[in-house]
Amino acid sequence: MSGAMEIRPALARDAPAISALALSVAHFFTLDRKGRGAEEFLQTLRPEAVALRLATPSFTNWVGWGPGNTLAGVVVVRDGTHLFHLFVAESFQGRGWARQLWQHALFHIATGPAPDVTVNATLRARGFYERLGFVATGPAVETRGVAFVPMRRPGDASGSALWQTT
Numbered sequence: 753m754s755g756a757m758e759i760r761p762a763l764a765r766d767a768p769a770i771s772a773l774a775l776s777v778a779h780f781f782t783l784d785r786k787g788r789g790a791e792e793f794l795q796t797l798r799p800e801a802v803a804l805r806l807a808t809p810s811f812t813n814w815v816g817w818g819p820g821n822t823l824a825g826v827v828v829v830r831d832g833t834h835l836f837h838l839f840v841a842e843s844f845q846g847r848g849w850a851r852q853l854w855q856h857a858l859f860h861i862a863t864g865p866a867p868d869v870t871v872n873a874t875l876r877a878r879g880f881y882e883r884l885g886f887v888a889t890g891p892a893v894e895t896r897g898v899a900f901v902p903m904r905r906p907g908d909a910s911g912s913a914l915w916q917t918t
Contacts, residue, residue, distance in 0.1 A: 757824050757849055759856045762813035767803040769823045770815065774802075774839050781874040781898050790897025811836065812861065816853050818844055827853040832861045835871040854884060868907045872900040881905075 762770060774797040782790040795801060805811045810831050818824035824844040828837040835857070840850045861867070873881045875892060878901050886903040893900055 757816035757818050757844075757852060759814050759816045759853065762806055762815045762826065764803055764806055766815050766823075767806060768799045770813075770826050771797055771799040771802045773823050773826060773841050774837065777839055777842060780876050781900065783894060783897050783899055787897065793896045793898050812857070814853065814856060814860075816840075816849060816856075818849075825849050825853045827857045829857050829861050833867045833869055835869055838871075838877075850880060851884070862907075869905045871903050871905075873903050875899050875901065878903075 775794065778787055778790070778794060778797065779785045782794075784790065787794050805828065806813055812829045812832070814827050815823060816825040816827075818841075823841065825840040826837060827835070827839075830836040835854070838850055838853060840853070858869070861869075869886075870889075871881055871886060872893075873886065878888075881903050884905065886905040888901050889904050890902045893902065
């Protein structure tokens with residue numbers, strides 16, 4: 753792992769930076785590298801949509817800041833059990849920062865026994881999620897110009913909020 757990021761709850765003023773980060777890595781999960789066919793989905797990453805999500809109680813959002821006050825990543829959990837978004841800026845990928853964001857989110861959503869958590873993993877990120885203990889629950893899906901694998905990570909009935917990630 754290379755350094756630690758400062759992770760804090762996302763604020764309304766972060767919406768433009770979160771949007772810019774998400775759109776900058778969209779080519780990793782859209783079927784067409786330029787986003788053709790995924791326009792409807794990409795609209796959900798625009799600043800206005802991000803701001804709406806930040807104001808919606810069912811979504812919990814954190815941002816991770818790196819050196820030079822640069823937005824390095826964002827993690828969003830819906831209803832405490834679905835990893836809705838986990839984006840890391842391309843320049844920060846491969847340094848363990850996605851894992852830091854995941855662990856931070858998990859710690860904050862699991863106040864008792866850790867819940868089962870689901871994610872729709874991009875094809876590129878599938879191995880990362882498998883290393884975190886997620887398993888595919890179905891075949892890859894292609895819809896609205898994006899591709900993903902539905903996955904689930906079993907909860908921890910022992911009551912440990914932060915269970916082992918390998």
